[in-house]
Amino acid sequence: MDMLEMRNIRKSFVGVPVLKGVGLNIREGEVHALLGENGAGKSTLMNILTGVLPLDEGQIFFNGQDVTGCSIRESEALGIAFVHQELSLFNDLQVYENIFFNKELKTRFGALKKHEMIQQCREVFAKLGVVIDPTSVVADLSASEKQTLEIAKAIFFEAKLLILDEPTTALSNTEIDRLFTVIENLKEQGKSFVFISHKMPEIFRIADRYTVLRNGEYIQSGSICDTTAQEVTSVMVGGSFSNAVVYQPRELGENVLELDGLSGSGFEDVTLHVRKGEIIGLTGLQGAGVSELMQCVFGEIPRREGTIRVRGTEFDRNRIHRAMRRGVAFLPANRKENSVLPDMTILENNYISEHTLSAARPVIRRHREVEKYEAMKKNLNIKAENCDDLVVSLSGGNQQKVFFSRWLNTNAEILLMDNPTQGIDVGAKAEIYRLILKLAGQGKTILLNTQEIPELQRVADRCAILYSGRIVKILSHDEITEHTVMMYATNAIEVGEGRQS
Amino acid sequence: MSQAGKTRKKKSFSIGQYSYIMIFLILFLVYYNVSGHLQWTGITNILRHSAVVGTLSLGMGLIIITGDIDLSVGAILGCAASFGCLIFNLSDSILLTLVFCLALGTLLGFFNGLMIGKFKLPAFIVTLATQLIYRSVSQYVCNVLPNEIKGVSGNTFKMITTDARNAMYAFGNGQILRLPTCGVIFLLLAAFLVYVSTSTKYGKRLFAIGSNARAAHMAGIDIEWNRTSVFTLTGLLGGIASFMWLAMQGNVDPATTGVNNEMFAIAAVVLGGVAMSGGKGKLVGIIFGTMSYTIIDKIIAAIKVDSLINNAIKGLILIVAIIAQTCGPRVKEFFRRKKRERQSV
Numbered sequence: 001m002d003m004l005e006m007r008n009i010r011k012s013f014v015g016v017p018v019l020k021g022v023g024l025n026i027r028e029g030e031v032h033a034l035l036g037e038n039g040a041g042k043s044t045l046m047n048i049l050t051g052v053l054p055l056d057e058g059q060i061f062f063n064g065q066d067v068t069g070c071s072i073r074e075s076e077a078l079g080i081a082f083v084h085q086e087l088s089l090f091n092d093l094q095v096y097e098n099i100f101f102n103k104e105l106k107t108r109f110g111a112l113k114k115h116e117m118i119q120q121c122r123e124v125f126a127k128l129g130v131v132i133d134p135t136s137v138v139a140d141l142s143a144s145e146k147q148t149l150e151i152a153k154a155i156f157f158e159a160k161l162l163i164l165d166e167p168t169t170a171l172s173n174t175e176i177d178r179l180f181t182v183i184e185n186l187k188e189q190g191k192s193f194v195f196i197s198h199k200m201p202e203i204f205r206i207a208d209r210y211t212v213l214r215n216g217e218y219i220q221s222g223s224i225c226d227t228t229a230q231e232v233t234s235v236m237v238g239g240s241f242s243n244a245v246v247y248q249p250r251e252l253g254e255n256v257l258e259l260d261g262l263s264g265s266g267f268e269d270v271t272l273h274v275r276k277g278e279i280i281g282l283t284g285l286q287g288a289g290v291s292e293l294m295q296c297v298f299g300e301i302p303r304r305e306g307t308i309r310v311r312g313t314e315f316d317r318n319r320i321h322r323a324m325r326r327g328v329a330f331l332p333a334n335r336k337e338n339s340v341l342p343d344m345t346i347l348e349n350n351y352i353s354e355h356t357l358s359a360a361r362p363v364i365r366r367h368r369e370v371e372k373y374e375a376m377k378k379n380l381n382i383k384a385e386n387c388d389d390l391v392v393s394l395s396g397g398n399q400q401k402v403f404f405s406r407w408l409n410t411n412a413e414i415l416l417m418d419n420p421t422q423g424i425d426v427g428a429k430a431e432i433y434r435l436i437l438k439l440a441g442q443g444k445t446i447l448l449n450t451q452e453i454p455e456l457q458r459v460a461d462r463c464a465i466l467y468s469g470r471i472v473k474i475l476s477h478d479e480i481t482e483h484t485v486m487m488y489a490t491n492a493i494e495v496g497e498g499r500q501s
Numbered sequence: 502m503s504q505a506g507k508t509r510k511k512k513s514f515s516i517g518q519y520s521y522i523m524i525f526l527i528l529f530l531v532y533y534n535v536s537g538h539l540q541w542t543g544i545t546n547i548l549r550h551s552a553v554v555g556t557l558s559l560g561m562g563l564i565i566i567t568g569d570i571d572l573s574v575g576a577i578l579g580c581a582a583s584f585g586c587l588i589f590n591l592s593d594s595i596l597l598t599l600v601f602c603l604a605l606g607t608l609l610g611f612f613n614g615l616m617i618g619k620f621k622l623p624a625f626i627v628t629l630a631t632q633l634i635y636r637s638v639s640q641y642v643c644n645v646l647p648n649e650i651k652g653v654s655g656n657t658f659k660m661i662t663t664d665a666r667n668a669m670y671a672f673g674n675g676q677i678l679r680l681p682t683c684g685v686i687f688l689l690l691a692a693f694l695v696y697v698s699t700s701t702k703y704g705k706r707l708f709a710i711g712s713n714a715r716a717a718h719m720a721g722i723d724i725e726w727n728r729t730s731v732f733t734l735t736g737l738l739g740g741i742a743s744f745m746w747l748a749m750q751g752n753v754d755p756a757t758t759g760v761n762n763e764m765f766a767i768a769a770v771v772l773g774g775v776a777m778s779g780g781k782g783k784l785v786g787i788i789f790g791t792m793s794y795t796i797i798d799k800i801i802a803a804i805k806v807d808s809l810i811n812n813a814i815k816g817l818i819l820i821v822a823i824i825a826q827t828c829g830p831r832v833k834e835f836f837r838r839k840k841r842e843r844q845s846v
Contacts, residue, residue, distance in 0.1 A: 300719070324721045338719045343712040343780035344705075352709050355702035356721040362701045406720065 002061075003028045003192050004049075004080075004161060009058035011044055018044050021058070022218045024211055026161065031183060031193040033207035033224070035236055037425035041216040042196055046163050050082045051075040062161075081154030082163045089138050089146055096121045096134040099153050124156050129185050143286070144175030148182055155186065162186075163194040168202055169423060172286030173451065173486070180206050198425055199452075200229040212236055233426055247437070247458055247477065252277050256445050257328075257414050259297065262306035266292030267469040269306070276413075279436060279446045281460030281480070283453070284489050289469040290449045291333060294416045297447075298330035299323040310414065324357060329412030331403055333419040333449070339403045340391060347373055347387040349402055354409040376405040380435060397428025404435065414445045421450065433459050453482045467491045520825045521773045521786040521793070524818070528796045536803040541679070547795050548684030553578070553749075554765050555687045555791035556742040558773075559694050560610075560735030561766040562787045566698070567731055568711040568779025569624035573613060574739055575762030576635035581606045581743035582753040583639040586658035589747070590650055593661075595669050598747070603740040609635055610736015611729070618728030632763070639755035652752075659752040666751065673748025683745045688788070690741070695784045707731060711779025761812075768815065769794055772822045793818070 004026040011019040019041045026032045036042050047053040049060065051072040060068045062078050070078070089098050096117045105113040105120075121134035130148050138146065147167050154162050164183075168176045183193060183206060195207055203210070204224060211221035212235050219235055253276030262270040267289035274280055282290045295301045297308055299318040308315040310326045323330075332338035341349050351369050373387055382401045384394055391402055400420060407415060417436075421429045436459050440446055450456060456463055463475045465488040473488040533539050557574045564571045585602040592598070609631070616627040643656055652659035660666045675682045698704035706727055709717040718724050746758065771777060772793060773786025794815055801811050 320718070320721050321723060330719070332719050337713075337715055339716050341709050341712040341716055341720075341780070344708060348705055348708075352705060352717070352722070353720045355705065356723070359702055362703060364700050364702055364705065366700075410721075 002026060003063060005059075005061040006045070006049065007059045007061075009045060009048060009060075010056045011041075011048060011053065012056055018216045019048075020216045022213060022216065024049075024218075025221070026192050026194065027209075028192055029187055029190045030208040031187060031195050031206050033195045033197065033203045033210040034213070035196075035203070035210055035232060036213035037236060037427050040213040040236075042213060043165070044216075045213070046082065046165070046194065046196070049075065050080055050163070052082075076157070079158055079160035080163070081157075081159035081161070082165070083147075083150045083154060083167065084165055089149065091139040092137065094135050094137055095132055095141070095149060098138055098149065099124075099134075099156055103157070120156075121152075124152055128152055128155065128182050130182060142175065144171045144178050147171065147175075147179055151182060151186075155191070159191070161192045161194065163196070165196045166198070166423070167195075168197060168199060174285065174490075176202065198423075198429070200233065200426075201454075203232075204229060236426060249477070250277055250441060250461075252461070253443070256311050257297075257447075258307075258309040260307045260309070262293070262296065262308060263304045264292065264296045264301055265304070266301075267296070267466070270466075270469075270471055272464060272471065272474075274414075274445055274447065276445055277440055277443050278461050279440045279448060279459050281456040281463035282447055282449045282466065283451060283456060283463060283485060284466035286451075287468075288466040288489070290466050291418050292469075293466070294330060294418050294447065294449060295332075297323070298328055298416055300330070321356065324353070324410060324412070327411065327413040328416065329353075329407035329410060329414065330416040331400075331407060331418060331420055333422060335396070335400060335403070335422065339406075340399065342390070342392050344391060345388050346384055346391050346394065346402055349391040350376065350387075350405050351409060353406050357410055372409065373405070376408060380405055380408075381431065395425075395428070397424045397431065400424060400428075400432065401435070408439075408444075413443075414447070415439065416447045416449075418449045419451075420448070421452070421455065429455070453480070453485045456480055456485070457482075465489050519774075520822060520829065521789040524772065524822055524825075525789040525793045525796075528793050528800070528818075532796050532800050532803065535800055543799075545676075545679070545681055545684065547792055547799065548687070549681035549749075550798070551791045551795045552681070552683035552687040553742045553746050554762055554769065554794070555788065556690060556738050556745065557735075557762055558766040558769040558787045558791050559691055559784065560731075560738040561763070562770045562773065562775055562782075562784050563694065563698065563707060563731050564624075564735055565767070565770050565775050565777060566711045566779060566782060566784075567707045567728060568714065569617065569728065569731075570628065570767070570777075571613065571624065571732065571735055572628040572763045573609070573632040573635060574735060574766055575759035575764075576632040577606055577609045577736055577739035578743050578746065578759035578762060579753070579755055579757075580609060580635040580639045581740050582746045582758055583643060583658055583755040585743055585747055586652070586660055586753050587642075587646070587650060589666070589669075590652050590658075590661045593663050593665050595665055595672075598669075599744050602744040602747070603737060606740020606743060607733055607737045610739060611733040613736065614729035614732030617732060618725045618730075621725075624732075636755065643755045656756065657752060657754040660747065669748050670751050673745065673750075683749055686741070686745065690738070691784070691788050698784045703727075703730075708780055711781075713780070765791075765794055765815070768819050772819060774826060 002025045004024070006022070006024040009019050009022045010017070022041065022045055024045065034042050044053065048055045051070050051074060054069065059066065067078060090101065099121055100117050105117050107113060118134045125132055130152060132141065132145055132149065141149065151162060167179060171179060195203070197203055207224045209221060209223050210232065212219040212232065214236060255273050256276045257274040259270055259272045270293055282293070284290050292301060296303050296318070299320045299322060302318050310328060313326070315322060341352065347369060350373050370387060377384065380401045382405065383398050391399060394402065421432050424432065433455060436446055436448065448460065457480050460480060461477050463480045463485065464471050465473045465475070465485060467489060472491065475484060536543060557578060561571055561574060581602050584605055585598050588601045589598040613628055613631055616622045617624045643651065643658060648654045652661040673683060677685050698707065706722050709720065709722055710724055710727060714724060747753065769790035770787055773790035775782030775786065797814055797818065798811060801808055801814065
């Protein structure tokens with residue numbers, strides 16, 4: 001019998017149907033991948049399951065019991081736990097305090113039984129195979145430890161079904177391995193998981209079965225071992241998707257960006273010369289210093305040594321504004337924190353950077369801005385109704401395109417992109433990569449930080465791999481394979497060579 | 502242009518967005534009723550008595566839009582007016598007094614801005630401190646100066662009666678097109694700043710900083726300088742307000758002039774629909790917000806209640822306004838759902 005059965009779920013927001021009769025069946029002890037593009041209705045379905053949203057129609061059975069329309073509290077009591085994408089931990093509290101938050105063990109007089117709580121934490125962590133000190137402060141934990149802590153918290157209170165919403169977004173590859181080990185352990189103990197992710201390799205590694213939603217409709221489900229990533233992807237996007245981001249070698253110009261012996265906090269002695277129109281993939285494990293390197297070139301973090309030259313002229317001082325004046329643009333990682341101006345419209349988000357360069361003409365000429373935006377909208381294929389809508393009304397992919405546009409507006413020649421496809425669904429991802437190729441074709445020079453090697457394979461002319469702040473290898477386009485990149489990124493090569501000599 | 506026209510769609514109208522006009526109209530009607538026969542001067546006096554606090558509120562509005570706060574505007578008003586009066590008594594020159602008031606206000610605001618923008622200290626603490634400093638310094642100086650320079654005995658300043666003083670007083674209490682001069686200055690300043698906040702790159706930068714300072718920084722906006730500038734601008738507005746005060750009153754009490762004005766300014770900004778969290782709101786609302794508060798004073802005076810109850814009523818109105826702004830959308834959503842349920846049954 002299935003642990004969870006959701007039948008014919010329907011839900012509309014303000015008259016717009018977002019779920020049109022969706023079903024979901026989950027067995028005991030399985031990892032079930034819930035797939036679909038952004039806006040397919042995955043989150044809504046999960047919010048209905050956990051009682052966050054009321055449903056319009058349909059039925060939910062959990063362990064054979066009709067639980068339709070239960071509240072958040074009731075669903076928690078049933079053992080359904082939602083581990084959110086944005087973690088809901090208290091950074092300033094200790095690990096065990098987070099686990100027992102609002103459920104503290106108390107003596108008769110209301111004093112906390114700290115030792116007992118810490119002891120219980122240790123036991124659960126041991127059972128999960130997690131190595132975290134219950135008394136350490138959450139702020140000091142790594143991203144994967146925080147993620148595991150969330151899961152541990154759910155397990156602690158007898159969760160039977162855990163919903164993981166894009167749990168690996170902020171994790172490095174080794175951290176993902178650790179997380180997956182924990183999931184495997186729990187699976188053996190009979191816990192079930194709903195696993196929401198956009199990353200196909202992970203899904204095929206961890207999931208047992210899958211269900212695909214598209215535009216609020218149930219499309220299909222089945223066993224992961226009976227399908228391929230290609231097939232699932234095309235089912236998700238509905239046939240219109242093709243993998244046709246085709247790399248073609250381009251004519252490259254002269255050197256436009258030269259980094260020589262560049263050092264700063266997080267990276268050491270980086271020398272890299274980039275030619276006009278080139279796409280350089282920068283990759284490395286989390287903390288390898290790629291992001292810091294990009295921020296340094298953009299003038300956000302200071303450089304300790306070395307030179308940055310753009311078209312032959314050296315940067316004298318490291319300031320964002322100077323970098324912008326020389327045609328350097330930076331699309332930072334973590335869109336919500338570093339790019340989105342949530343209270344402002346699409347148009348305003350689009351022109352804000354260019355206006356810092358043209359501040360000498362203080363008055364905004366709206367019709368010109370709209371014209372420029374419309375041209376960008378066409379060039380980048382931004383899907384937006386009205387340029388006066390708030391930027392947050394757009395989907396993640398389209399928001400990211402607006403920020404592309406924000407920087408292209410500044411007439412930047414060198415685009416630094418830190419993880420530009422973070423939190424973007426498959427279809428939009430492919431579009432972003434197509435866009436990157438198109439921009440390079442138009443003569444823009446692009447530095448791209450990503451950990452998704454298949455993506456690098458599609459677009460990068462060269463790939464520089466960093467290991468603890470240093471460039472360990474620069475691969476040409478044909479040399480980029482998942483295996484080679486991982487070898488250098490984890491520094492497995494040096495270890496191997498060291499042993500030989 | 503056709504493309505531009507296509508993307509320009511009319512925005513949906515919502516009452517919550519314009520609650521400041523509603524509140525203003527309601528208060529005005531109450532005032533109209535309790536005051537018996539309201540004369541034209543009775544109406545224009547609202548504008549006249551809004552001029553000083555209104556000018557401060559405009560600066561406060563810009564600061565709140567960037568997500569900060571300035572608790573020293575009242576003290577800047579008191580300080581600039583005190584020293585402005587002193588300069589007048591020494592020089593007997595209107596022009597010099599004007600220049601001095603503006604310069605001192607700007608300087609005091611710039612000091613705030615430097616601390617907050619450049620040295621990244623929290624605005625609440627910095628301006629709390631400068632509020633104490635600015636006011637205390639003016640009181641101290643007033644106390645040690647001889648009466649001849651202060652123009653009066655006691656701990657206040659009074660402009661010494663000369664032709665220049667009379668001319669300035671006439672200016673401050675004069676009229677342009679049957680409107681009080683200071684009120685007109687306030688409206689002109691408001692119109693200018695509304696334009697700055699909606700149609701200039703500088704204005705949009707302030708909204709961007711208030712909306713998400715980190716993202717604004719990463720988009721190339723110089724946060725330090727823009728923060729400094731907005732506090733400096735508020736100082737300048739404080740200087741203008743202090744000159745208006747002198748011209749209208751002819752005297753200053755460093756201990757009381759401008760006391761609590763920062764609170765009224767914040768209240769007027771909030772009443773005008775600007776979000777305290779920054780990044781949201783329109784400066785236009787502040788004009789109505791300030792005038793609503795002035796009307797409350799006048800209602801209290803008209804119904805002959807002890808004016809000590811003024812602030813209690815102002816506080817209550819503020820709470821009502823906040824409820825209207827924050828609960829309005831929720832109430833609307835509730836009714837919309839009810840309606841849908843009725844339709845579906």
